[in-house]
Amino acid sequence: MPRTSTRTAPRRRGSGAEKIGCTSAQLALLWSLRKASVTSTIIGSSRAGQLEENVAIGDFEVTEDDLEKAGEILRPVALT
Numbered sequence: 001m002p003r004t005s006t007r008t009a010p011r012r013r014g015s016g017a018e019k020i021g022c023t024s025a026q027l028a029l030l031w032s033l034r035k036a037s038v039t040s041t042i043i044g045s046s047r048a049g050q051l052e053e054n055v056a057i058g059d060f061e062v063t064e065d066d067l068e069k070a071g072e073i074l075r076p077v078a079l080t
Helices: 024-034 048-059 064-073
Strands: none
Touching: 024 048, 024 064
């Protein structure tokens, strides 16, 4: 099975995060938590501010359309 990653995806433009008032990283986290196939999400916070930002995702209302658009951007890319 080829290795894949979505690690660089939050840096891509047009994620739709600005529409709901969150960061691209927050939208990526929301997307991964809503995926039925995702059983665990690892949050690599290195500063308290990052942890606070990640926890704040509970404050956002995200539509299925928002998540679908994020899914298109966050689709896994093959690692070489």
